Amino acid sequence: MKRIALVLSLIVSLALGIAPLAAQDRPIQIEMVHIFGSEQDSRVEVIQAAADAFMAANPDVQVTLSSPSTDYTELFNGALLAAGQGSAPEVVLVEEGLTQLAYDSQLFLAIEDLASVEQIASLEDVLPSLLNFYRIDGKLWSMPWNASNPILYYNRGMFEAAGLDPDAPPVTFEEILTACAAIMALPDDTRPSAGCINWPMSTWFFEQWVAMQNGLFVNNDNGRMARATEVLFTSPEMTRAVDWFTELSANGYFTYSGTANDFNGEGQAFLGGSTAMTINSTAGISLFQRFSGVFGVDLGIAALPTPGADATNGGTVGGGSLWVTAGHTDEETQAAVNFIFFLTDTAQDMAWHQGSGYFPIRQSSIDQLTTDGWFDENPAFGIALEQLQAQAGNVANAGAVIGPAPEVRGALIAALQSIVDQGEDPAAALEAAKAQADAALVDYNAAVGG
């Protein structure tokens, strides 16, 4: 019996020893969840450095960074389910495509309502095209942070072999077709093996091309005046882009991996010499630069091609923004807002751009980086930024906010796949995709209430 008592007391003391580990000494604790948690992702160090600096300046606040998932969707689902149980992280990184859902969930507070006068004033400095994206009903709901857009990567060696000027990459749809005709006319051993151009089977690029023509993706001003009730897949702007895509495919110029949203697979195919051009995110610039050396590809980077000389409106911006969840004490909420503004101030913004490749979001950061000669040393980032600054700043550039975004975009992806893989008529495919997407919108609006 004695021995048992001894064992028991040992175990109890052990257990009691473990328990207090959770205790913290700072009174205000906030948590931020993000997607940069995979093992080799150095971007998490940039964020941690910012959090440490913030805590040094605010000794009563403890900032915990965590990355429960590296997938935007799972991160969002997890945060919302936690919010339903009253244990949401204070700050959530939300992908641009989930903006409407975040707004409709009623689990977030608009950052414009919480920010101090100085913080509101500092928004003057943030690029308007970014702010526009996260404004719903005229109010800023979340703070843009990691912004990116698509860009053209091309193989300079293949351009030279085909007699094209590698310093004058194609700018319009028409020029892509001409360049592809020259590249695909190369003899067997120098021609790219799979096709002239590839990109991930995604709607993202088509949304860019519609915006460049000042067209909308969904009605009600891209869903910003009221919830969208109809998609505009059959608009002349979308039809123009899809018709060009059909022509590319019919000529054997376009290829893809056969699976949708394969951002890594398409990049690999291009770097492996299977295609001469590819379209991918600006967030991949450093990866492409690193691996082009490994694969021996002379990499060229240019702006995303436009539908034509008339399409001067500029594209939209993708990426994520920082949202503040409801249901915390005032101190916690205030600390969360302060941390978000700290994370996006000029100094942190510059560090974030240099450490991640995402755009700087403030004009002051751009000016400082330009003065420092950063864009001269890294012309690729300069091209990406010019593309962002070329935006007209209207509702087309703001991009669409859609509740059932996966269903709506999935219908358009199915349309694109059925055109290039099954030879369906583009007009019929877009019509069918519109019917599916519209049904999803109607059902969503009924479920959410209005």
Added chain:
Amino acid sequence: MSAALERLGGRTALVLVAAFALWFTISEWAGVQRFITWFVAGVGALPISLQTVAAYYTATPFSQLLPSLIIGALVGAFVYVMAGRLLSTNKRAAYVLPLQLIVGALLGLVGGQLFGYITQHCTYAPDAGVGVGIAGLVLTGLMAAALPALVANLTRLRDSQVSNAGYFKSPLLPYLLLVPTLLSLLLFLYYPSIQTVSLSLTSRRFPLPQERFVCLNNYVTLAGDAIYQNAFVTTLLITVLIVLFSLAVSLAIAVLASQKLRGATVYRTLLIWPFALSPVVAGTVFLAMFREGGGGLINFFTGALFGVEPNWLRDASLARFVVVLASVWNILGFNILFYIAGLQNVPKDLLEAAAIDGANLVQRFWRITFPLLAPFTFFLLVTNVTYSFYGVYGAVDTLTQGGPPMGPAGSLGGATDVLIYKLYEDAFNPGSPAGLAAAQALVLFVLVAGITLLQFRYVEQRITYSE
């Protein structure tokens, strides 16, 4: 000596269990606290829920309640009496018809109202469609039949069992020991199941909190949805292919791996390996091989050797083939494991006797080994069918996302859009119809349960278990 040892062992176990419980409670105190609060609130809310039920029944128009009450009572009485006649083992027991009628009617009433209450008697509402009305009648009847049948079955089991007094000192002890199991079943199986049923009657968009009661509309939508019907056909097709291929290939490999060879254990271990990978990893491996557009391994070789690069993922038939292949490869190790175990249990003397009688290798396999493996084959049949219905999600998601689309913009569905993938997409994509997904989950559950029952009823009867 041994008794003392046993006592010591028992005490040590008890101490360890108690210590673990203590450690768990302390280290997970926040969670334990929340569970206790939740549980107490749940128990405390019981009187309130009874009031809610009473209030519901007084508020619902009697004309809407009456049909369900009548059906419940009639079906319940009939089923209970019939079950009593068919199942009763105690023929000499006094047969009290009026009592049985009353008990059956009461049970049927409760069963019928379970359905009625959950659906808020919406199928009996004047504005419900004809289809919904008929479905409501049938389901009320089924529920009214299920409860008396269950009670009759349990009664029979109790009566037919030999007394087990003496095994436990206290009659309460067995129930006490069952509490942890029952609690976890309640928490993680029954409670979510009921949640799924009620979710399937609502229109809700995951993960938003807003929801609206829509009666059986989600089921009506499914019944009329061409994409869902095609997903059903695709699932059956892919299931048949996976089961046939995986059983045949694994049996062939198991026979080879059972040969007495040097290093056979190494082969066997390596063969079982794929099973340790999740379907998602299997899908990723196969994507690396079958990717098109210059990124895939297979097309690199076929292109270099034969000058052809098939559209593995963009062609409907080929895409199905790749999904089947990835799934078969994934589950192969599991099947081989069981077949190797089964082959080791085939008595050598039988095979030798047959060999002496002049049976050749093929005859010995088909006449002796294969029939003796039947219990293993049956077990694998059931598990592989379940895997094909539920487990292929990961492979489909990584390889094709349900594509390639059939019809313009996939208006006829996708060539590899199986039921479980469609269900998962509708359940967990942000902003997708969660109520519809819950309805799909129930339909899929009924389907798999039905197929499993059929297998036990018609396949298992032909199997003799040895020893």
